[in-house]
Amino acid sequence: MPPLFAIPFPAIDPVAISISGVPIVKWYALSYIAGLVGGWFYARRLVAADSLWGVVKRPKLGDVDDLIVWVALGVVLGGRIGYVLFYNLPMYLDDPAEILAIRNGGMSFHGGFLGSIFALLLFARTRGLNGYTMLDLAAVVVPIGLFFGRIANFVNGELWGRAAPDFPYAIVFPTGGDVPRYPSQLFEAVAEGLLLFIVMAICVRRFGFRKPGLLGGIFVLGYAITRTFCEFFREPDPQLGFLFGREVGALGGGITMGMLLCVPMAIIGATYIVLAARGVTRPRHPEVEVQAEAGQI
Template identity: 45%
Template sequence: MLALTFPHFDPVAVAVGPLAVRWYGLMYMIGFLGGWGLGRWRASRPGSGWSGTQVDDLVALLMLGVILGGRLGYVVFYEPMAYLADPLRIVRLWEGGMSFHGGLLGVLVCFWLFARRAGKSFFAVSDFIAPLVPLGLGAGRIGNFINGELWGRVSDAPWAMIFPGWEAGPYPRHPSQLYEFALEGVVLFALCWWFSARRRPEGAVSGLFAAGYGTFRFAVEFFREPDAHLGLLTGGLTMGQLLSIPLALYGVFLLWRAYSRGPRQPAT
């Protein structure tokens, strides 16, 4: 069976003496910078209700929320016992291991803190940021691909790929990181950006993001190899799917609530 060969990447993008910048961390930085730049642009538009300084402050706060929430979420949801056995692994971010759902919880806390300080509603903040988040998600999935981690299930598709390492085995697999990049990054960004440019009630953009991400992540998990230490869980679903179901349902609820209760807001 023919298969593509994984293009071996050096995990270190740039090295100067003992200092090394890894692709995984660089992808996160690209995601944050892209979101910050687009956020600045949106804030500069007439009637946005945002200043450039507010965008700067919020993005800086979100960086902390994403990193802390994403790492702690991965520890709690996916490998609690392994990290209890070696707690110092928690700070070794370059080895990978970030949870979107944990990062989302960290981001929600940041939204609440910022909204209180800036005198804005929670959903005014989340609606402004939601269209920017897929940039970071897409960049993170490219980082996963470069690291050769979170590969997919065994497949005979013509684009299946043999990933390095004994854990992946000598079998062609779905490049599920690229599927997630396409859906959670490119498609979700296009949907949220288009929708946020239209008149809509407060909370609707946040609902579309949650429903979209939850749906896309649930679908891609059918092609992604389950975590070896967890396997398939209730109903033959993965941990990612079990965490995505309530997120998608909550997104649908937010959309229903927004359109049934709120007046339409100007596009930003």
């Protein structure tokens, strides 16, 4: 029997659309679509706002439309490769065909993050845009995808939290045993998604895109902090467990892979905040970029 005060997991079908019992579309896929479409819509509004750009060359609305495809590929390929390398390499070495079986799950945010950066920088190079600026634009809209992605994790009943017998809103997940657990997916949706979205929205209104690299640095540092905090509530991947230690902090548990991967993110984010604030990342000849944007050269 489940514990007396635990909340039973809501019976949500992970398949959003099916025909004659055949799964067509899962909520997880819809979360990716919602994040990409929401980010695309918001990015177009930001690009159209003259007051945010100053002398920095901005992408055209058509560039934003094309960029969505590049980012989607970067996220999916990077996320899958990152999961294979960071979280379950021995299994995939034993059965390489499983690497292509994305339908079975297995995506890494950190891998998707690196894949999207590569896609953004490559896109910026092909369009003659400032790479830092494109990263800044992505940084403002990414929390939308993070929010929907974590909600989809909850719907799937995956990536659940650590045991929480005294937490009043603990949930017994179908695959988590007869144990009340933190709904860590919802914690991440709020922290990495909603909270970061609000922070980035405030920052873009305050600073705009006039200091290339600043917004990207704020997002990367902010994600590292919020993800590390949420990792104290999240059960580590079973094939990895705790990498170091067993009792760290009031919530218990040691260092997880998620925490470890956030360390370089925090360092990189803080570095780019400092460089952008000092003007190191600004274009050397902004007047040339303004003329190019106006079609004069």
